[in-house]
Amino acid sequence: MTSKLVEQMWGAISDSPYVMVGLNKNAEHPEPMRALLDRNADNAFWFYTSKDNRVAEGGKATITFSSKNHDMFASFSGHLVHESDDDLVDKYWSKQVEAWFEEGKQDPSLVMLRFELDSAEIWSVDPTLRGLIKLATGATIKSGEVGENIKIDY
Numbered sequence: 001m002t003s004k005l006v007e008q009m010w011g012a013i014s015d016s017p018y019v020m021v022g023l024n025k026n027a028e029h030p031e032p033m034r035a036l037l038d039r040n041a042d043n044a045f046w047f048y049t050s051k052d053n054r055v056a057e058g059g060k061a062t063i064t065f066s067s068k069n070h071d072m073f074a075s076f077s078g079h080l081v082h083e084s085d086d087d088l089v090d091k092y093w094s095k096q097v098e099a100w101f102e103e104g105k106q107d108p109s110l111v112m113l114r115f116e117l118d119s120a121e122i123w124s125v126d127p128t129l130r131g132l133i134k135l136a137t138g139a140t141i142k143s144g145e146v147g148e149n150i151k152i153d154y
Contacts, residue, residue: 013065021080078116078119080114082112122150124147
């Protein structure tokens, strides 16, 4: 595993924590959600949502990410489960989250979901000088000349 690429991916998600989340069993489109990260938990992240949200029931899910600069992409497979740890609800609570829930942390519609990662695929776009020249001229590009790609099982 290229740990540098994994670290870059987590850094990119920290910088722009918006991802697309969809349940695998639904034909509905994924929806944008704000991921909450814990750097010490590199196999999970969290979301606040309401009970009537289409992903609130949880289950097998896919999450996709594109960095602000479009130089890092990731796709995650795993499971969305209801988070029952009230300390985590408190830990990630913010004014931005509170704006969505009239009754704050006690709002009966509040659900916190934990996404437990099963696998991920990460792509970085960082062309070498040789790769840039090949892109510009239409020459055949070899692996590693325009970025990296790795697959990870958790």
